[in-house]
Amino acid sequence: MIWELVFAPFVEFGFMRRALLGCVAVSFGATPVGVFLMLRRMSLTGDAMAHAILPGAAIGYLISGLSLSAMTIGGLIAGMVVALTSGFVARVTAITEDASLAAFYLISLAVGVLIVSTRGSNVDLLHVLFGSVLALDDAALILLCSFATLSILTLAVLLRPLVLECVDPQFLRSVSRLSAITHFIFLALVVINLIAGFHALGTLMAVGIMILPATAARFWAAGIVGLISVAALIATLSSVIGLLLSFHFSLPSGPAIILVAGIGYIFSLIFGPVGGAIVQALPRQKT
Amino acid sequence: MHSVQSLLTSITATVALTLSVPNTSWADDPIPVVATFSVLGDMVKRIGGEHISLTTLVGADGDTHVYQPTPQAARVVAEADVLFINGLGFEGWLERLVEAAPFAGSLVVATTGIEPIAFGDHDDHEEGHEEATDHHGEHGAFDPHAWHSFTNAIIYANNIAAGLAQVDPTNAGFYYQNHQIFVNEIRALKAEADVIMAALPIDKRTVVTPHDGFGYFADLYNLRFEAPQGLSTESEASAADVAKLILLIRKQEISAVFIESITDNRLMEQIANETGAVIGGKLYSDALSSEDQPASTYLDMMRHNTKTLSQALGD
Numbered sequence A: 001m002i003w004e005l006v007f008a009p010f011v012e013f014g015f016m017r018r019a020l021l022g023c024v025a026v027s028f029g030a031t032p033v034g035v036f037l038m039l040r041r042m043s044l045t046g047d048a049m050a051h052a053i054l055p056g057a058a059i060g061y062l063i064s065g066l067s068l069s070a071m072t073i074g075g076l077i078a079g080m081v082v083a084l085t086s087g088f089v090a091r092v093t094a095i096t097e098d099a100s101l102a103a104f105y106l107i108s109l110a111v112g113v114l115i116v117s118t119r120g121s122n123v124d125l126l127h128v129l130f131g132s133v134l135a136l137d138d139a140a141l142i143l144l145c146s147f148a149t150l151s152i153l154t155l156a157v158l159l160r161p162l163v164l165e166c167v168d169p170q171f172l173r174s175v176s177r178l179s180a181i182t183h184f185i186f187l188a189l190v191v192i193n194l195i196a197g198f199h200a201l202g203t204l205m206a207v208g209i210m211i212l213p214a215t216a217a218r219f220w221a222a223g224i225v226g227l228i229s230v231a232a233l234i235a236t237l238s239s240v241i242g243l244l245l246s247f248h249f250s251l252p253s254g255p256a257i258i259l260v261a262g263i264g265y266i267f268s269l270i271f272g273p274v275g276g277a278i279v280q281a282l283p284r285q286k287t
Numbered sequence B: 001m002h003s004v005q006s007l008l009t010s011i012t013a014t015v016a017l018t019l020s021v022p023n024t025s026w027a028d029d030p031i032p033v034v035a036t037f038s039v040l041g042d043m044v045k046r047i048g049g050e051h052i053s054l055t056t057l058v059g060a061d062g063d064t065h066v067y068q069p070t071p072q073a074a075r076v077v078a079e080a081d082v083l084f085i086n087g088l089g090f091e092g093w094l095e096r097l098v099e100a101a102p103f104a105g106s107l108v109v110a111t112t113g114i115e116p117i118a119f120g121d122h123d124d125h126e127e128g129h130e131e132a133t134d135h136h137g138e139h140g141a142f143d144p145h146a147w148h149s150f151t152n153a154i155i156y157a158n159n160i161a162a163g164l165a166q167v168d169p170t171n172a173g174f175y176y177q178n179h180q181i182f183v184n185e186i187r188a189l190k191a192e193a194d195v196i197m198a199a200l201p202i203d204k205r206t207v208v209t210p211h212d213g214f215g216y217f218a219d220l221y222n223l224r225f226e227a228p229q230g231l232s233t234e235s236e237a238s239a240a241d242v243a244k245l246i247l248l249i250r251k252q253e254i255s256a257v258f259i260e261s262i263t264d265n266r267l268m269e270q271i272a273n274e275t276g277a278v279i280g281g282k283l284y285s286d287a288l289s290s291e292d293q294p295a296s297t298y299l300d301m302m303r304h305n306t307k308t309l310s311q312a313l314g315d
Helices: A002-012 A014-039 A043-064 A068-092 A097-119 A125-129 A138-167 A169-175 A178-201 A205-217 A224-249 A253-271 A277-281 B002-018 B038-051 B071-079 B094-100 B126-139 B150-167 B169-198 B215-221 B239-250 B266-275 B298-314
Strands: B031-037 B052-058 B082-085 B106-109 B206-208 B224-226 B256-260 B279-283
Touching: A002 A014, A002 A224, A002 B239, A014 A043, A014 A138, A014 A178, A014 A205, A014 A224, A014 B239, A014 B266, A043 A068, A043 A097, A043 A178, A043 A205, A068 A097, A068 A138, A068 A178, A138 A169, A138 A178, A169 A178, A178 A205, A178 A253, A205 A224, A205 A253, A224 A253, A224 B239, A253 A277, B031 B038, B031 B071, B031 B150, B038 B052, B038 B082, B038 B150, B038 B169, B038 B298, B052 B071, B071 B094, B082 B150, B106 B150, B150 B169, B150 B215, B150 B298, B169 B298, B206 B239, B206 B298, B215 B224, B224 B239, B239 B266, B256 B266, B256 B298, B266 B279, B279 B298
Parallel strands: B031 B052, B031 B082, B082 B106, B206 B224, B206 B256, B256 B279
Antiparallel strands: none
């Protein structure tokens, strides 16, 4: 029974194993980044960056067709340009980072839509640009796994300054020059993880796997290690359950995975031991 | 000869103008017409010839399902004397466009008078319920891809010729002459295709395409088409659909896998990879190809599809 429901689909079908591997890679790569985004109160930055990447990927597609590398490189360039310029503007002018990011991603998005429209192709670019988790080929899987590895290794190196930047950015800026570098490398990580997520989950679902597990983890753990582990666990579970739901109930896979993560978030929000709704409602016990 | 004819037509036009028949245009001025997508556009061009100036909204290799009209499209529609559409809900965006344009000419629905296939008639999609209901909302109750039947194509041609003749009666003779030539060519191709398709083995008649665009062709030649994406290219495949196709291929109930010009073919390639099935070639369903590809006219498209299918199924 359990075998039939849970394991058989993966044993029997190669595309299910590929989908699972792709999702797990994205789960491990993107969720730690999501945790830091949340801790730095930048959760919506993920969404903004997702829009900033689209035009670059679209240009890549228009130049060389459905090529994984062209679209990835295009997306990387667009994402990095937006991240770097908005970060730079925020550091040298009076404007705050979220405002300058909003400005730059909107410019980037407008440029992208303009290019796509004047090119006159009527194939729905958003649909073509990013694959479905069910159609991951070898090249896409290698890309997803390398991006996840790169992301985890970079985070391991940057862990200390990143945590400091979350807790007390003023202090970090005063004692070390690493502050700016850390910030930009972190934004770069956001970009590469979003691109990986795009290839796996298609368009805007990618932001979901980055942010939802991280915010859900917030209700289960307080320390950074705990947060990251719980978030990665929730993301992986959501991937497995979402894929199985897609398999057994004939649902589109990307939205199924994100919805499971969303249900995980709502469950955590109610029952989570760290600041969840029920815990908050209970009378405080005196210690 | 030509100058005599044009002299004659201009005289007739002048007479017609003095009699103030509505909607008449100068015989030398081609009348502005709009067709919604490339397949229909090719047919209109065949019949209208040099007496029309044709704009096709969704060009070669474009996907009509997801087309978004531009202000330019609204302008050509507003200026057009005739607007040719497929109907049966194929152009979901059309109603808004015609209202916004605003369009005051005559609207010709090319599928008028055909016998539409209802969804699910030609193909049992028990496992695609979510998708099927999704399409109902968008497409209406019938499969709009009617041009894949030769018989329907002749009805398309009739409607187009009648529509042009009504707006531009001075050139009606010209339109009907072209119409006759075109219909004869369709009939000849149908006869050719009938022979080829009849020769295919009975047990090798199920194939996979990315989206369900070939219902009428399937009906005509007793084929079965399976598609993970369903009737619109807009929907997303589910793991269940993909698994079902793979099982069918493994049980050798499916004989060939095809890709399409307007869809994302990575899913098909993955399915072929996993099962060892060979990709039988590229089919053209909802749009003609550009000039340098093998399906740049309606007749070429039908010829190409027939040939590709029969080659993949014949061995």
